[in-house]
Amino acid sequence: MSKIKDAFKNGKAFIPFVTAGDPNLDVTKKLILAMDKSGADIIEIGIPFSDPVAEGIVIQQADERALSAGTTTDKIFDMVKEVSPQCSCALAFMTYINPIYVYGVDKFMENCSKSGISAVIVPDVPFEEKAELAPACEKFGIDLISLIAPTSKDRIETIAKEAQGFLYCVSSMGVTGVRSEITTNIGEMIATVKKVSDIPCAVGFGISTPKQAQEMAKYADGVIVGSAIVKIIAQYGVNSVKPVSEYVKSMKDAIR
Amino acid sequence: MSKGKFGIHGGQFVPETLMNAVNELEEAYNYYKNDPEFIKELDSLMKEYAGRPSELYYADKMTRDLGGAKIYLKREDLNHTGSHKINNVLGQVLLAKKMGKKRVIAETGAGQHGVATATVAAFMDMECDVYMGKVDTDRQALNVYRMRLLGAKVHPITTGTQTLKDAVNEALREWTARVEDTHYVLGSVMGPHPFPTIVRDFQSVIGKEVKRQILEKEGKLPDVVMACVGGGSNAMGIFYDFINDKNVKLIGCEAAGLGVDNPKNAATVANGSLGIFHGMKSYFCQDEYGQIAPVYSISAGLDYPGIGPEHANLHDTGRAEYVPITDEEAVRAFEYLSRTEGIIPAIESAHAVAYAMKLAPKMSKDKIIVINLSGRGDKDVAAIARYRGEDIHE
Secondary structure (H helix, E strand, O other), X not given: OOHHHHOOOOOOEEEEEEEOOOOOHHHHHHHHXXXXXXXXXXXXXXXXXXXXXXXXXXXXXXXXXHHHOOOOHHXXXXXXXXXXXXXXXXXXXXXXXXXXXXXXXXXXXHHHHHHOXXXXXXXXXXHHHHHHOHHHHHHHOOEEEEEEOOOOHHHHHHHHHOXXXXXXXXXXXXXXXXXXXXXXXXXXXXXXXXXXXOOOEEEEOOOOOHHHHXXXXXXXXXXXXXXXXXXXXXXXXXXOHHXXXXXXXXXXXXXX | OOOOEEOOEEEEEOOHHHHHHHHHHHHHHHHHOOOHHHHHHHHHHHHHOOOOOXXXXXXXXXXXXXXXXXXXXXXXXXXXXXXXHHHHHHHHHHHHHHOOOOXXXXXXXXXXXXXXXXXXXXXXXXXXXXXXXXXXXXXXXXXXXXXXXXXXXXXXXXXXXXXXXXXXXXXXHHHHHOOOOEEEOOOOOOOOOOHHHHHHHHHOHHHHHHHHHHHHHHOOOOOEEEEEEOOOHHHHHHHHHHOOOOOOEEEEEEEEEOOOOOOOOOOHHHHOEEEEEOEEEEEEOEOOOOOEOOOOOOOOOOOOOEOOHHHHHHHHHOOEXXXXXXXXXXXXXXXXXXXXXXXXXXXXXXXXXXXHHHHHHHOOOOOEEEEEEOEEOHHHHHHHHXXXXXXXXX
């Protein structure tokens, strides 16, 4: 069993996201260690991209800050290599296809494997295009995470059958970002998945409060939170480690 | 299975949220492109609303002045709304209407595609939102007002380089947020399948007309067909019907800004490398880590870091040639055509005129060059004046 699937063994999983290099890689390293201690089950590490089309303004700006601080894919690999042996939770990368493709898909997945990354989430690679990444992922033992969205409908079963690690359920239409209300019928989406697969389902997009997380955890095996954490980092910068750990702890406690 | 491939290029690299929308679009297009009713309706719109066919004009003075090949101009600038963009927009908005969509969105660089979309949306009673980089809303202020006049809402984009690339990002994001009742009228032969095919098909009317017109006028095919290339829709439109005529040379002119050796350029084939962005595998200006480069051109319509996947394949196979043209060369061609033929070209189209000015004198007098004059230059007058150091206000 993969380290990703293990993350769902102890009750509902909490999956925080952080943009690597925002405000700098040293802070990112401290954030990862602190989130691990505060109860994170998987940490999503964002490799910043110049044009993140699936992101709302909060993560767009984090990507801009990280890139202008000189963050590169190689420097991120170095940071992850240092931090991963000290983490008990699983680590995953979230980025776009172009940074992976241009780096070299094989070289990228090999470095993932060497530095302790267990999975990759690539929102602009849908089911039909996964052959671009799947062979290299398989070769180096990296889970390629699949996504389903409120518009997926009859695609859900097809995607779920081949999903690895966990299934990323996009809660809402549009891009990432905090939402006051989530109107999609998540229960129905996940029930459709469970008909064909026992893969753990984690819900993301728009979740920010412990109450929302609790609500989602009624149906889902895990909850993913990005923009709400990135907002704290934007506000506190190099001093964000403490408020982020407190936030992660409160979210994990809410779904425990 | 990956769909919409041109050689190794193309595909459908979009978020899952959009997959059903692009699949539905493909299905609807495959149905309506063979539907006699749809074809008839579009033909009559092209004729009576857009003013097609556009003239193939023999540029006699330019030909004599350059002293070589005969030069013909395909007058897409004379279409309603002033450019070739209307061809694609009429097709796509009519298709969207048939699909039951209530709203259209579009990205725009120079504003020509935005104006065409706003125009057809007004006329077909659709809600319309246009996304345009803040840098472009400033340098193409006249077109912004024109879109508003037509009832569209223009959203200036302040993220990234604030140009065409960022407008596409934002249109994609907006489409993800509201996909059920909205059609994204993509303006060029780019993006995820089926857009490169749909846009090329709707623009291919240009090349079909040129073929008929040149055979009438000259009794033979041209030796060279050339067009400017940003994403590449006017070029694909004029090239497509000539791809199997191997003796017709196809040349795309890309924007080299301050020069191909200067970082301020947008010459994708000259400087780009293979990547996957905006839904497609193709060539892009980018760094070694796949971060998209902040490109530059005086022409807002060519100021884009990528090229359509079918062009990328025409480059790979050697069927078409792509040449870089600088700001200075394009501005000189803009002025030259204005004074020589009394035709003010769009600064985008002036890139093709500029290469013809280099090429024609080297060709013999029995050879024929067709330039796609993809748009009119009224929108550019103030910017060119500024380039020449005169501060005039619209």
